[in-house]
Each structure stands twice: as C-alpha cells, then as structure tokens.
Amino acid sequence: MAPQKDLQKVAAILKSNPKVIFMVGAGISTGAGIPDFRSPKTGLYHNLQSLNLPYAEAVFDIQFFQTNPKPFYTLSKELYPGQFVPTKFHFFMKLLQDKKLLHRVYTQNIDTLERVAGVDGKYIVEAHGSFAENHCIKCGEEYPGDDFKKYVFDQKIPKCKKCKGLVKPDIVFFGEGLPERFFDVWDEDLELLQDAKDGEFLTITAGTSLTVYPFASLPSEVPKTQKRVLVNKERVGDFKNKRENDHMFLDDSDEFIEALCDVLGWRKELDNLVNNAKKEIKGSETLENETSEDKVIDIKEDIKNELDREEKQGKKEVDEITKDLENLDIEKSKNKTTPKSI
C-alpha cells in the first residue's frame, strides 16, 4: 500500500495543474485480465513454451513470423481487442483529460484500452502499433479488418487478396521500426519539456519493465527539472537511479489510482466514469471477473487444443497416405497376377 505521505505529495502536484504525460506498458492492463509479458509465472512469455517457439519473443519476431505465423495467430485470438474492459488506471487518464490536465499517453500496449476508456486519439501514441489496421507483409496491400478478425477467430491464416502474401496487423514486431508518429510527437514533447518551467510537467511511468527500446529510454530523457512518478510492481530502468524529483510506488497500478483519487477527493468521479463505461461496454458483466491468471489458463488451453487439432490433422494425413500406398500395392499385385491383354 502506497505511503500516505508520498500520495499526498503527488496529489499536491496534480492540484497545481501540471501537464501530465503517461508512459505505460502491459502492467496497467493486467487488471483487465490481459497478462503482461515478462512477469514470472503469469507473464505471456513464460506461458508460450507449448507453442514450440525457439524463444518466447519469437511470437512477435518478423523473421520468425515469415516462416511460421501460426503461434502469432493463436495468441492473437486471445488478445484481440474488444474482449476487455479498461482498468481504473485507464479511466484515470480519461479523468485527467476531462480535467484538462492530460498532455500525452505513450503506450506500448496493443489492447487499445486507452481509447476504450474514452481518451481522445490525439493524446495517444501507440508506440508498438495496434490491431486497428492490417497489411500484407509482401506487397503492402491493406487487408480488411472484418475479414482479418474472422480469420483470427476461426484460427485460420489470412492471405493477401492481391499477392497471397502473409497478412499482419500493424503491430510493431521485433525487427521492425516504430511508427513515425512516435518519433515526431516525442521530439515535440521533449522540446516542450526542455523549455518548461520547473515542475510544469508531471510524467507518470506505469506497468512497464522498461526493457524494450527505444520506448524504454523515454523516462531517462525527461529533464531533471520535471517531476517523475513510477507506479510499477518493481523498480525498473532509469528509476533504479532515483532522482530528487522522483516519486516511486512499487504497487498495483489500480490500487495506487484508488488511493490517489481518495486523497485527491476524486474517487466518486473516477467510479462514475468506470460504472458508466461498464454499462456502455457490451458484455462487460461477464468479462470483468476474468483475471490475467484465468486468461493465461485460457491461452494454455487454446494452445493445447490447437496442438491436438494439428496432431489429429497430421495423423489423418498419415492415414490417408498409408491408405493410398495400400491401394497402390493392391493395384500392383493385381497387375502382376492379371497380365495385360495386348
């Protein structure tokens, strides 16, 4: 639980109307039931072993995808947006937008939960892309979203309608460049940060292990004159060298937001946002109870079913080949005993 004294300091900063920049990762979505990547036991990379990957991150590696796209499609079915309700942390971003305090949200997440929570796209920088659009990796042709979704849920692999190449959502894989918007917007924001008065900005880094670059370097580039907050279950990246202006909360991100909103007197506004959105988001009643641990079990089951299906398919093919060979033998022996009439 976050110490009251530290919460009060951050609350006081927020009451002084700073421009807030978020830098977030998978940890802020675990409360929605989406596993993060690197947490021991519950992280996706620990649970992908059964997909027979050469190494866990290969599921998001462009070279591996070109030779075997199947693991990515198995995982996509589980992670496809539209199945999850945003967390309190996401709604806190929306609350800051309503209070005219939000300056930017840099997210590594592909779950689009910032948008679902109502944050305007102009504030969001999806550094690692999203499922919003899909393109052929060979000729670049766009592939229709509805068709793509159907293939994903039927566990089939879509092919480009023009050249039959492999199709991939515009998620940034290892071996690919980040969207231009990431670099352009960060250049602008960095200039603002450098020209700003002391404490004019507040950056909040949350739910990220800060291991994937260039995103991981953002917090370290924030000038020392600006205040930084870390909300993460563990101390990460540049926060291992604490600055004078840093506040660190090694907490669950949603519990932190609840406690902070209590101190700020914003809890009712936050809860209203959460409850109204949940009413609007169809099917949320059944989805909201699933934890990220449940989701990991779902993913493991899906992978197992897929492997069983492949094994059965393989066996069926072997049976068919054996049958063909047997028929061939019968034909041969028939030909031996019945000489052809000329």
Ligand code: OAD
């Ligand atoms: P990671 O899984 O690497 O890190 C998640 C961090 O969040 C860890 O430090 C956890 O301790 C912390 N965490 C987990 N649950 C939390 C919670 N409820 N509250 C607070 N902290 C929590 O995820 P990312 O840093 O986002 O790339 O990973 C970066 C990139 O690596 C991802 O964008 C992904 C992956 O390969 C792509 O999808 C292309």
